[in-house]
Amino acid sequence: MSSTVAGSRSADEAEDVARRLLESSARLSFDPATEVDWDAPLDPAHHGLNPEWSTLYGTPLWERMSEEQRVLLTRHEVCSIMSTGIWFEMILQQMVLREQYAKDPSTAEFQFALTEIADECRHSIMFARACAKMGATAYTPPLTVRELGRIFKTVAVAEVAYASILVAEEVLDLMQRDAMRGENVLPLVRTTSHIHVVEESRHMRFARAEVRKRLDGAGRARVQASALSVAVVAYFIVTSMVNKDVYTAAGLDADEAVRAARGNEHHKAMMRSGAANLVAFLGEVGLLTRPAMALYRRINLI
Template identity: 65%
Template sequence: MTSTLNAPTAVPATEDVSARLLDSAALLSYDPADEVDWDADLDPKLYGLNPQWSTLYGTDMWNEMTEDQRILLTRHEVCSIMSTGIWFEMILQQMVLRDQYCKDSSASDFQFALTEIADECRHSIMFARACTKMGIKAYVPGRISRELGRGFKAIASAETAYGGILVAEEVLDVMQRDWMRGEDVLPLVRTTSKIHVVEESRHMTFARQQMRERIEGKSAARRKASALVVAIAARMIVSNMVSKDVYVNAGLDADRAVREAKNNAHHHMMMRTSSEHLMAFLHDCGLVTKPAEVIYKRLHML
């Protein structure tokens, strides 16, 4: 008979993933205070983000704009997206802290959760400094969105909390992978995007694993409810990415800009591209129901 006394103890999937992520964080993490050249002058000829990611790219309005107007618009757009990132990172930190409250601090998933929170604190400061460097005041979501965010962070848990986190991270990840390679994009944005992409890749892996663990074996009713909550969170995040005030502050006709952005087929296609991996994962988890689909299609994520 084979003795089981020295057999290794089975490690939960979440624990194994978290241990690997902790090793990765120890090997490759950044301090934006040192990595970003905060003293460098901003080249007036460089965009805030790749023009193709502008909400107006390809519209009649874009074609009528001067190059200086396009550059100014993209700088306001990227600062609006960064400001939305800060807003949701603050929601994220509170949800993760609440989820890990009084759990086993020796567990690697607990330790990685705190590592993620530390990363998000640095990212928020990094985005705030980048907007300040560009001379652009922070964009704050409207009151209804702020209150919805307050409610979401208070009640979301398990797969809904990590689903909301994943939505915000996945959509921004695809955008920033383009920004960090954009030769016509400000080095400030390219560097902050690179830092965010590298560190958020670990956060996304953690969120996916947490969602798989939390949803496994749950009832169809639970999946339907969670699917709707995650879709509503997606609406809250995506609809706040580019504020209407961006167009005002860029010196444009805001009402016309909003209309053209709303009907911009090119930008709709870019949003679907940025959501492909996210939608595939949510499908695999059984979290894309008919009501959720309606919301995602309105957001041009499907």
């Protein structure tokens, strides 16, 4: 089959996916302003995320912590994760909008891309309100990462943009699927996680279709470069998810806690298990090159 025919088929498949996602969005979307009970008090016994997903769970330091500290830590950890989500969602919106600039507005791809941007706006506001409700300060990535993000959102296009979106959403998704079912997790977090998981599942399907379309017929050099670019983005996202200040907020020595978290084999195994579908997809489309895999191992996605 010629590359032209293959590319046409890939584009048609991506358009069909976008059309079905638009229909799904019309049937099942949420307004966090009304779906979340923002006025409900926070039960002091409920965690911010399942304790098993805490960066310190299973370490000697965790065993020394009081239950009150554990609850407080998980709340600040989830707020740090949400804050990182807001940061990347703002990058995502700009990349998607730039990708769709001056394209045919009659296509399902164009219309779903704008639907996704609208979803992400609501998600960012939802996460911001949730963090404020839990009393957390803004946990932003380090200044260097923020400035690199400015460059990335300006230059990232095609499969690099959409695969990076997929990586960010998959990493959040694997934690939130557990949180939305956790009986010892705050109802606030369970509800916001449920909304995000449902709507992001459409975004991830769209991103996968776009990655396949953009890589159809791509040469080896381009695939190698794109694979490494996406892995670098994944590295900065994962390493920025939990700000070291969350440990201070829980009354811990931040340096000791960071060392414990870095050596936490339980958390590393949780990350690898949760990232299995993402890694399989990256391998399927050729974005799991040797240099990329080395970076994914450093952040425990492989």
